[in-house]
């Protein structure tokens with residue numbers, strides 16, 4: 001038993017020995033006081049594969065009475081992203097996996113070219129999968145240059161097809177005299193834009209249609225994939241979002257349409273070997289910034305917030321899991337454009353100890369004031385509340401301790417110590433000013 005309502009149930013976590021990449025993150029982030037997990041040599045664990053295979057084959061998904069959008073509740077949902085080809089410990093995949101746990105059975109993904117499209121679709125295989133009902137993310141990769149437009153197009157197509165379906169279901173409700181069908185149509189119409197409600201109403205409608213004769217039914221059945229509410233996601237890295245795809249991203253958020261943009265912010269073009277982007281930070285060594293980037297990170301969140309009707313959040317999973325899930329759930333439920341910028345450690349950062357420490361590194365990023373957490377929800381403004389919520393506390397650790405933990409900064413110190421000192425001071429000052437600016441924003445929106 002893991003909480004009220006789960007009497008008679010127990011759970012275990014079984015790792016697939018053959019698929020585990022050995023990143024060791026689970027060992028590092030395990031909250032148990034006594035270390036509950038330990039890494040062991042692969043050969044000594046091969047005979048444990050049978051437990052994993054048994055669980056996959058025989059243990060069914062259970063209805064668990066925890067809210068899906070909580071840390072605990074989300075982790076009892078089936079991930080519809082499984083074994084990707086990402087670097088072991090990648091900071092991007094945990095976000096995508098979490099999003100599929102929340103919305104995977106009704107989600108569309110437009111994926112910009114970049115690491116997310118490479119680990120997300122290394123043809124001929126894909127780590128995205130389906131649940132027992134055969135439902136899973138519909139995924140496609142567009143050009144690096146036009147992915148926001150591609151996702152916006154998906155949203156427009158879905159909206160158009162669902163509106164037409166609603167028109168037909170309304171007509172059917174008005175004309176049918178078959179028992180139960182009118183009620184099923186009305187129930188679907190009332191729940192069309194409710195994620196869970198539309199799923200239940202769709203099943204009822206399909207079963208009512210099955211036992212009635214009707215002229216419009218064929219057309220409705222042809223479009224039954226549109227019965228449940230869809231969740232349209234646009235995935236990409238910072239090279240796409242801040243730089244090359246920015247014009248399209250701006251166009252897509254300005255449209256006011258119900259899209260969810262998720263930026264996996266690694267602060268470099270990761271997939272092409274670590275070139276600097278407008279998201280890279282002062283003092284960071286990257287390709288095209290071999291002596292440390294001189295100018296500051298673009299404030300993409302602030303640009304999006306200036307519209308007033310865009311949901312915007314900055315998150316970092318390892319720093320605050322609850323805030324991360326809250327932002328993702330709020331963005332998805334917001335019936336307009338949403339932009340989430342997620343801090344994503346990358347092998348290019350050269351984190352001390354390697355990506356084993358990726359999740360802990362995001363915690364350090366927030367504690368040192370290197371990265372800030374906040375949410376801007378236009379719905380709150382309409383309710384007379386402050387739409388801007390700063391979720392980061394004032395830094396409790398030294399900014400330069402974060403820099404000292406990553407090769408992308410320490411390498412500058414080794415090569416150009418004086419310049420490093422100068423740029424790191426500038427970076428620290430810029431981070432302080434960003435936090436003060438966020439504090440002022442919070443007051444301003446009050």
Ligand SMILES: Cc1ncc(C[n+]2csc(CCOP(=O)(O)OP(=O)(O)O)c2C)c(N)n1
Nearest residue numbers: 113114115144237238239240268269270271
């Ligand atoms: C049409 C097209 N333009 C450009 C590229 C080259 N390209 C592929 S991935 C990439 C960088 C992606 O960087 P980013 O958006 O930051 O995502 P990340 O890899 O960091 O997740 C570039 C420039 C390409 N493959 N195709």
